[in-house]
Amino acid sequence: MVLAGGYLVGHFMTADSLPANTTIQGVRVGGLHSDDARAKVSAALGEELAAPMYLADGATTVPLSPASAGLTVDWEATMAKVDPGNSWNPRVIWNTLRGGNSVALVSKVDEKALTSAVKAAAPKFAVTPKDATVALKGTRVLTTKAVQGRTLQIDPTVEKVQQYWPLKQRGNVPASVTRKSPAVTDAEVSQLVSRTLEPTLSAPVTVDTGTTKFSVTVPQIASATTVTSARGAVSAKTDMARLYKATETTRDRLGLETGRDARIVITGNSPTIQPSTDGRGISQANFTKAVEPALTKKGTARIGKAPITAVPAKFTTADAQKMGVKQVIGEFTTYFPYAEYRNTNLTIAANTINGTFLKPGQTFSMDKVLGPRTEAKGYVPGWVISGSVMKEEPAGGISQSGTTTFNAAFFAGMTDVEHHPHTMYFDRYPAGREATLYYGNLDLKFRNDTKYGVLVQAYTKKAQPDGRGSITVKMWSTPTWDKVTSSPLTKSNYEYGRTITSTDADCHPQSPSPGFDVNYSRMFWKNGAVARTEKFFWRYDPTDEVNCK
Known part of the structure; x- marks a missing residue:
């Protein structure tokens, strides 16, 4: 009867209030009605529950808002742990009679929202590994420290956040990261x-x-x-x-x-x-x-x-004798009307080119041979193509040395590496088979792919006021081919320019000439037949007629 009476008393006690010693997340709620207990806990922990959590690794900390991350308290489940209602369960009644117990808040987690929030924090933890470096600046040795790489692990970090929420553990949430060492370390x-x-x-x-x-x-x-750094090693x-x-x-x-x-x-x-x-x-x-x-x-x-x-x-002398420089294997001459700037500039160019020697496999570069065309070298201003008109610039007219050299190399069978015909056609040059020059931009290059050396000879005959001058370039070597010839220069698709009247102070009258396509081939002969053929194409722009007024 005593046991039955106690059991009955315990049953009615579970119906009115929480056991005397009940705490929820450390907040005492014994003797309170369930609703009052929930209100007390919410008031006591509300600010702490709303405060951001911090993902942390070393000096890097990133705030994580519980609300944005889908982290909330499941109040129904929490109160169910301390408020059994009007229960006849002996175990529940016994817990009530002995004064109740302590429980933790029960969490509710939106997995998708939490994962999204952790992913958004990931860039703040991302560190690209950097090798330690060493370099020489003069006689000084300069070094930089290596940087260890780091990547946030999403799923393990999500799990870690859930372990800490809500208020199960205090302090920052240790972020789960993967570290990557640099290829070249400070020690190396x-x-x-x-x-x-x-x-x-x-x-x-x-x-x-x-x-x-x-x-x-x-x-x-x-x-x-x-100092070099390659494949993770520095030397x-x-x-x-x-x-x-x-x-x-x-x-x-x-x-x-x-x-x-x-x-x-x-x-x-x-x-x-x-x-x-x-x-x-x-x-x-x-x-x-x-x-x-x-x-x-x-x-x-x-x-x-x-x-x-x-x-x-x-x-050595023996080396020179083996080069086989015996006869002219390609030559070309172009002519120019009288102009002192042409006499001066073309003669300087020819004298500079003259004597250039190419061993087998070497490449001739007009830019490298001539260098900058400056007044200090004796060059004077002359006329050059600028767009569709002629303008005066330093070392004008020097491109004729390029055209002459290109044709000599063409008939010597040299390998064409780089050449640029003019945009406008000049009838003193073979159509398409010419080369303009502009230092640092337009170069003339050809390579000696024969087994013999090639000596370049160049000279000019200056024009007199009532005549014309010429520039000649010859290639001396031993023939590799019986002969090298050009097909006819076939012109087509003619187009005509405009008539322009200019009032510019530096205007220069200009005669018109049509634009057109030109096709031709270079043919290498051996044993009386063509052994190899190279095709060439160029398109000339029409030359405008310029009248100065």
């Missing part, structure tokens, strides 16, 4: 600097020839040293050939006899060889043996021995 760069660069650049190297000494300076060593190397070249002036001061390469020149009307002479000096091999080991030693007393020996010419 530090090792390269301490083991290679610091010794290499620590002091000059003294080269002892036995009779005299000279110094290889730290700036010279640095200029020949290259440094001193190019001994470059260092040997960098010390050329220093070695010249030793007063040793300098050798001379053989030269092929035109004397009279035939090629002759000016023989080579050997000199005395320090060979690159002996220089390397003396200097390279010293670069690995750190300190001021770095000395290497290199004897003075005979130094053969790089291009």
Whole structure:
């Protein structure tokens, strides 16, 4: 009867209020009605529940709004844990009689919203890995630190947020991240600097020839040293050939006899060889043996021995004889009306081109041979094409040297690498088979793909006031083909320009000429038949008639 009475009392106690010792997420709600208990907990924890959570990794923290992330409290489920209602369950009645217990808030999670919120935070954690770097600036060694890569893991971070919500754990939520190490680490760069660069650049190297000494300076060593980073490895190397070249002036001061390469020149009307002479000096091999080991030693007393020996010419008389420069294999002449600027500019160009020698496999570049066409070299202003009219510019008319050289190379069978016909047609040139020049933009290039050397000869005949001048270019070598010829220059699709009246102070009258297409072929002959054919095409714009008023 006593047990039955207690059981009955416990049943009625569960119906009126929460057990005396009940707490929800640490808030005491014992003795309160269920609705009052919920209100008290909501008031006590509301601000904390609404406050943003923080995803964190190291110094990176990103706020996460619970409401935006779909994180809410399931109040019904929470109160059901502490408010059993008018229950006859013995276990519930027993819990009530002993005073109740502590429960945590029950969460409600919108998985889609939470995942979306975590994805939105991901860019804030993203770090691209960066290699540690090392570079030389003069003699200074410059380094940068490596950066470790980082990527936010979405699903594990979503799980971690749910573990912390709501208020199950305090503090920032540790973000789940994947880390990626850089290919080149700080340790690797530090090792390269301490083991290679610091010794290499620590002091000059003294080269002892036995009779005299000279110094290889730290700036010279640095200029020949290259730092490279490839396939996750960083390295440094001193190019001994470059260092040997960098010390050329220093070695010249030793007063040793300098050798001379053989030269092929035109004397009279035939090629002759000016023989080579050997000199005395320090060979690159002996220089390397003396200097390279010293670069690995750190300190001021770095000395290497290199004897003075005979130094053969790089291009000997025997080398020149093997080049087979015997006869003219291609030549061309173009003519020009009298104008002092043409006499001047074309003569300077011809004299500069004259004597250029191409070994097998070498490429001729008019830009490289002539260089900038400046007043300091003697060039004077002349007329050039600008758009569809003629204008005066420095070194005007020099393109005729390009056209003449191109045609000589064309008939010598040289490989066409680059050439640009004019946009307007000049009847003193073969249509389509010509080449204009503009320094740094329009170049003339051809390659010697034969097994013989090619010597370029160029000269002008200056025009007199009542006559015309000419420029001639010849290619001397040994023939590879029986002959090289051009097909007829076939013109078609004629188009005519406008008539323009100009009041510009620098206006220059201009006669009209039509625009047209031109097609032609280069034919290489062997054993009496065409063995190879190359096709060419160009389109000329019409030349406007310009009247000055």
